[in-house]
Amino acid sequence: MNQGSQTASLILLILPLVLIGFMLWSARRRQRTLADFSASLQVGEEVVTTSGIFGRITEVEDDRVRLEAAPGVVLTLDRRAIGAKVAPGGDVTTDTDGRD
Known part of the structure; x- marks a missing residue:
């Protein structure tokens, strides 16, 4: 394997992990916002x-x-x-x- 294909393979492995991490962070943030709103009533x-x-x-x-x-x-x-x-x-x- 040459250097370019190794880099592309690494990106294809890391990209889904980054996307999953962002989705989890976003869901936690939304949940925290909803909890704060509910507590403020x-x-x-x-x-x-x-x-x-x-x-x-x-x-x-x-x-x-x-x-x-x-x-x-x-x-x-x-x-x-x-x-x-x-x-x-x-x-x-x-x-x-x-x-x-």
């Missing part, structure tokens, strides 16, 4: 769920939130079901994707 905040239900948080427990979707209609949801916060002007801020 507070009573009184307007939010939208991942299924599109808008409401105001009325109670925060360990892994659950209570969301008032309409007057007198309170839903109990897993924290992970909250997809984004709603800004005072009604704009949805997607803190979870880093693109506000």
Whole structure:
């Protein structure tokens, strides 16, 4: 084997490892961002769920939130079901994707 083909073979071996490493790093970063977002939820905040239900948080427990979707209609949801916060002007801020 000559030097050029050895280099190409080495690149073909290393490239998939680099790609897998990047994908794992990206997944961990996304998971950390989602965990931080979930931990930041507070009573009184307007939010939208991942299924599109808008409401105001009325109670925060360990892994659950209570969301008032309409007057007198309170839903109990897993924290992970909250997809984004709603800004005072009604704009949805997607803190979870880093693109506000």
